[in-house]
Amino acid sequence: MSNSSAGGSETLSSNVGLLGVLALLVGNAIAVPIFVLPGPLAGDAGPAIVVAALLAAIPAAFVVLYNALLGSAMPVAGGLYVYISRLVAPFWGFLVPVTIPLVAWASLLITATGFAEYTQIFFDVSPLVLVYGLLAFTLFINVIGLRLVAQVQLVFFVGLLLALLTFIVPGATAVDTANYTPFFPDYGAFALAVVALFYPFLGFGPVSYTHL
Template sequence: MADLKRQLGLLDSTMINVGTMIASAIFLVPSAIAQQLHASSLTILVWVVGGVVSLLGALSVSELGAAMPKSGGQYAYLTEAYSPVWGYLFGWTSGVVINPASIAAIAVAFATYLAFFVPLGMWGIKLIAVASIVALTVLNCVGVKPGTLTQNVLTLLKIGLVALLIVVGFALPGGRRENFQPVWPAVGVGSLIGPFGVAMVAALWAYDGWIEVCYVGGEVKDPGRNLPRAIILSTVIVIALFCLVTASYTYVLSPARMAQSSLVASDAAQVTLGRAGAAVVAATILVSTLGANNGIVLTAARVPYAMARGGVLPAWLGGVHPRFLTPTPSLVVQAAISIALTVWGTYDQLFTYVIFAQFLFYAMACGAVVRLRAKAPDLPRPYRTWGYPVTPLVFIAFATWLVGNTIAEQPGDSAVGVALILAGLPLYWWRRSAASALPAVQGD
C-alpha cells in the first residue's frame, strides 16, 4: 500500500495554519465582543489575551509535532501519551462531527456572501456550498501540491485583503481618535470578569486552527524544524492581524457602534470607502472562507487516514492513491459527511453539542507534553516548549475553564455532546476485539 510523502515546506505549513485560522470570525465576532466590553482598551485586550493563550497552546503542541511528525496530529499524540482509546475518541469526534460540521458551516458562509454579488435562494446557497466542498475535495484528491498551492495563494491574498482593511481604516477619512473613547469603562474591575470571560470565549474560537498543520505532520519536510516554526509563526501573524484590524474597526466606528453592528467589517468599510466598502468586505470574506475550507479539507482527512492505518477504522480508509499520493478514500468520506450536514442543515446544532470537546482535546494535547516528558524522556525532541512547564500548564488552566464554563452554561447541549463522543466506543471495542481474535482464528 502506498504511503503519503513529505512534500510540504515551511511556507506551505505556515499558510495552512494562517489560512484556517482566518475564516469569517474576525469580520463578525468583534461585535459580540464589543457588546460585552464597552471600552476600546478591553475590546483590543481580549484579542491580545486570546492570542497569548493560543500561542501558549501552539508553543506546547509544537514539541509534540516535532517529536512525532505523524499524520493525524492529535490522534497520534493522545494515543502515545494516554492510551489508544483517547486517540480514538478524538479522531471519532473530529472526523465525524467537528471537521465535517466546520466544513459545512464555512461552505454555507462562503455561499451566503457570494449571494451579495449573485442572487441566491436558500437552495441556491446550499447548492453552491455543496459545489465548493466537491471542488475543494477533488482539488486535494489530485495531489498535495495543487491543494497547497491553492492554499498559499488564497492565504496570501486574504492576508493582503485584511491588511488593506487595516490601512484603509486608519488612512482614509472617516475614522477619529475620539472613537477610542471610552478607553476604560466606568465600572469596577470585579464587574468586568464575567463579560471579559464571555468575550474571551469568542476570541479563542476565532483563533482556532493553530494546530491544523499537525494533522499533516507526516507530509512536512524537515518536520523537527519546520513544524514548530510554522505553528509559532502562523499564530504570531494572526495575532497581529486580529489586534490591528480590531483597532481599525474601533477607530472608524467606536465601541458603541461596533456593539450595535451585526457586520462590523462591512460597516467600517462603508464609512471609509462608501458603498463599495461592503463589496470589498464581501469579497474578502469569500476569499477567506474558501481558503479556510481548503485548509480544513486538506488536513482533516489525515485523521481518519491515520486511524485506519492504526487499525481502529476499516483499512480501506487508510488507502493512498497510487498516482496522486493523497488519502483519497478519507477525503471522499469526509466530503460525503460534510455534504450531508450541509443539505440537512444540522451542522450548527452538531457543532454546538461538541464545541467544548475541541478545547478538552487541546488541553489533553498540552497535558501530553508534560506526560511524555516523564513517560518517554528519551523521545527525540528537536524542539522543546519554551517556558516549560508553565507554558502548557497555563494553557491547560484556560482550556479547563473554557470547558467547565461551557458545560455550566449549556448543560443540556454538553450532555448530548458527551453522548455523541461516546457513541463511537462500540465501533472501537468491536475493532479491538476483532483484531485480538484474529491470531487465534488463524492458528486454529
C-alpha cells in the same frame, strides 16, 4: 505512509509543494472566524474587544506551545492521534479521528455561513444556496485530490493577504480616539468576547506541529 530508515520517523509523501503547504497552514490559522466574529462581538463589547483578544491569546499560546513540543518530540504523521495514543491510551487516540470530522463540519458551516453573508450582496439568491454551493465545491476539490486543494487554497491565500492589507494599511492612519469611549460598555459582553475569540486561535494548533 512511508518509513524513514535513517531516523525511524513516519512521514507522508509531499506532493503539494512548499507554497501549497504554506497556503494551507496560513488559511487554517487565519480563517473565516476573524472576519465573522469580531464585528458582532465589538458591537457589544466595544473597544474592549482588543483586550479580550489579548486575553484569549494567552491560553491559545499554551495550546500552540504544547503542540509544538509534541511535534518536536514525535515528528510523525498522524498528529494528535499519535500523541494521545502513545501518551494516554490507544482508545483515546482513536477518538481523535472520530471527533475531528464533527468539528470540521461545524467549522465548515461557520465558514460557509460567513461566506454567504459577505457574498450575498453580489448574488440575488438565498443564503442557503451560497452555503451549500461552497460546501459542495469544497467536497468536490477534496475528492479530486490534495494537490488541487492546495492550488485553490493558494489563490484564496493571496486574496486573503490582499484583503487584510486593504483594511490594515489605510485603517492604521484612520484612528478616531472618540470611538474608544466608553472603553468597557458592557463587562458581560467583554467576558463573552474573551471566550468566543479563543476559537479563531485554534487554527494555530495544527500549524505548530506540522513538519515541512
